[in-house]
Amino acid sequence: MNLKEKLQEEKYAEIWSEYCGFLDLDMGQYMQIQRRLMEEQIQLWSNSPLGQSILKGKHPQTIDEFRKTVPLTTYDDYADILLQKRADMLPGNPIIWIQTTWEGGKHPIKLAPYTRGMLDTYRTNVCACLILASSTEKGEVTVKNTDKILYALAPLPFATGLFPLALNEEVDIRFLPNVAQAQDLSFSERNKLGFKLAMKQDVEYFFGLGSVAYAVSQSFSGSSSGGGITGFLKCRPKMVFRMLKAKIKCKKEKRQVLPKDLFGLKGFMVAGTDNRYYKDDLEKLWGVRPMELFAGTEPSIIGTETWTRNGMYFFPDTCFYEFIREKDMEKMLEDPQYQPQTCLMDEVEEGESYEIVLTVLKGGAFARYRVGDMYRCAGLTNSEDDTRIPRFEYIDRVPDIIDIAGFTRISETGINNVIQLSGLQIENWVAMKELTEQSRPYLHIYVEMKRQSLEHSAVSADILKELMTTYFKYIDQDYRDLKKILGMDPLHVTVLRCGTFRTFEETYGRKIRHMRPSLTDLRDLLKGQNRN
Template identity: 50%
Template sequence: MKFKEKLLKESPETIWQEHCGFLDLSMKEYINIQKSLLMEQIDLLSSSNLGKRLMKDQVPKTIEEFRKTVPLTSFEDYADTLLMRREEELPTKPQIWLETTWEGGEYPRKTAPYSKAMLDTYTNNLFSVMILAASSCRGQFRVRSRSKVLYTLAPLPFASGLFPELMKNEVDFHFMPPVKDALEMSFSQQMSRGFELAVKHGLNQFFGMSSILYYISQNLLSGTRSGLSLKKLSGMSPVMLYRLIKARYRSRRDNVPILPKDIFKLDAFVCVGNDSTLYKPELEKYWGRKPMEIAGGTEPTLIGTETWSRDGLVFFPDACFYEFIPEKEMRRSLEEPDYSPRTYLMDELNANQLYELVITVLKGGAFVRYRVGDVYRCLRLSNPSDNLSIPQFEFVDRTPNIIDIGAFTRITAREIDKVIRLSGLPIRHWTALKEYDSDKKSFLQMFLEVEDDSLENQSAAADILKEHLSLYFRYYDNDYVSLKKLLQIDPLRVTVVKGGSFEAFEKLRGHPLGRINPPAADVIDFRALCGYAGTGGSSAWQ
């Protein structure tokens, strides 16, 4: 039965039970599901070349044996198979391949195969998201089969392109702009056209990356300030026309800007991506509804969702098998590449601790004990007020070795090294960290120390390096272009520190300053040493 038929024929209790029943799971039940599905995945892996390679030609009989046998993996372990799309080596035949750009590694992109069962699970979990996004408390929701959805997502083969693809046969969503048209538009055209249609016909659901949602929300404010021409008004639905006129009248009367909430009444508002936690309060202010955050990605699929209280992510039990590396272990493994960090299962976590996520994609997926590179904070182990018995999380950031700006581009030490080498500048030491400005926009802050300590050289080095970095990213990373163009973010700040600052730091703390996202305490000390105490933005790692 299609989802739209369910909405018509089934009772809300039944629909809720089917799609959100996992929220009633006890910790034991949750773990049992995870273990059962992992055993299925082991079974599938054992008959594939990829699986045999990763499991060292053994077939683990228990979860413990599996965790002992299979080492933690990164994309490099799969590159040969996945980039060449060698389907015959995979546990199940893929139905679709998704892609993402990845400048930070050895390869320019990452690909991930999706089996039919994975897509079915994805679809079901997407329904859970839709129901929860449209809910105000447990069991109460309103989902329209004919919702109007503002389409601000990247198309296939990017992961976000799955959303309209999976929904097209299940519900009669009206995407604005239509998916077919959106494929032929640039991202900014797509947003502008979508928004134009939303103002004309109304908007019921809004799914998007938090940074984009934030940008659109701000853009909307400036857009609605311009005058109302007859052309603009033609084709508008009476309800939208009424709302627009009312909003403009109130805006002029009270001399306040028009906010999206004055025009749109959303049933569901969903955001995803880096920095969501930061943008959510702003988005709520604009839209009058707190966005519900979800978690996922190209490799892990759709893995988590917030609930009706929008206060922490819950991971779906059937998307991936989850393991968690505690922060301390994660940092040690970043410093010592040969170190194999210890992982913990969902029922072994501590509240208010940071964990790097390790996934084994279930239902025939390719990734096994894979370090996604995402760090989550375990907010709580259970939530009595929402009657949840399973842990809830908050997305913190990418792992410290990756600087993610606006969820668009990911910068690593490898790339910065390359740029410094190309620039030919006599850089003695450098460190880079992600910070946020007062507008909550993230940027890359770089501190560097040049060989020649003259003042002239210092300022020149800063400008040259900034130019080189910008050029490099513009050239190699398309997303970087989008970042500047779409979000109007200037993501680079380069500060040259006086000679000997890095040595002084090492002397003070007994260890050198990390090159990428050093621990917050180190950054504070370093700033103080260089005379920049109290300056700079805030950091996710602080």
């Protein structure tokens, strides 16, 4: 029986146990699942040509041997095979290939294969997210086959396009707009149509990137009329009543109509990075607290919050999880050859921050893979959720990548490419991810110009910003989308006095890291301006 059939027969206890039962596991039971599935994956991966391209003839038999034998990997280790879709070399037969941006200005895309086993796991865990998004306590199931989802995510071949396909195998929930329509529409057209349909038919769920959901919600008031009198008449009676009631209320309160005035969402799901900067505002707009889940192209959905919205739990059957301690990650930034000792899920410590390392289970291609994300362990147990497994808060991308609003992957290579292509006479630079007064993230680049360039012309921060923005858009489609889709201008430029970087190096005996140096180092760098 699938979820639809169980809902029809009101088998709610069985539904909770099947889809959300992982929350009832203790640490021993959780690790038992992890180890069993990992042992199966070790055999599949080690015997595949892809695995042997990394193992070089070795065949580890145990998890400990595997962790000692297989180095930490990145997409570079798989690119030659995966970008050619060499299915014959993989641990499992790929049913579908998922695409995402790799690194703007250097590599256009990444491709990731999904096996049948991965898709089955994905389907189950997507249903768990749907159930948890609308629950207010343990064991509660409020999902209905007649529910509708306002869908603000990209269609296939991107990973978010799997979400409606997976759900439709389990339950009759409808997407606004439907998948067939969404494939042929631009982002703006999809959102306008989605809201138009929601205004006529009502909607129970909303799912999107936190930043995108906020941008879409902000534009809602401009389209909340239902499309004029003709559109108004096409709405269901209950929606007509809600609109009239909302307009009277908002006129009295002298404010615009908000989504919460028209829709009573049961569940609100957000994915991607930087969600914490949008959650409070989204709750004010919609009247329901967004539930954060975490997914990626390579691993699929790996974690979700619960009804408490107080940290994510990782699904035990999606990936085998390892964690690099923050201090070891910092060493790796200084010395790329350094191979740290990782810890497992039953070895993480409350309050500590980690870079996550994933081995994708069920025939996945990626082993001991540095996906590039940082998490903090928020607790090992939780009386509020009645859980006995660790929960995590998403922090950000690793320091050598700057991700803005879930759209970009700005790297040191990307910034150097922009500088080279633009012809700007920049001597040195550092890039930071900072926040506006409204707690919105942006890219801040501090630059020191070559002295000879300043002798011939005055270079202002505004000119630098304009030129660099042009070249960021040229090399990176995702950067262009920040402005096009979110209306965001993500770049700030500060020009430092000549000699600032030299003063730092002479004072502290080391160079400052280009990408996201520590706040202490940045402050010390800026102090050097006063000593020049």
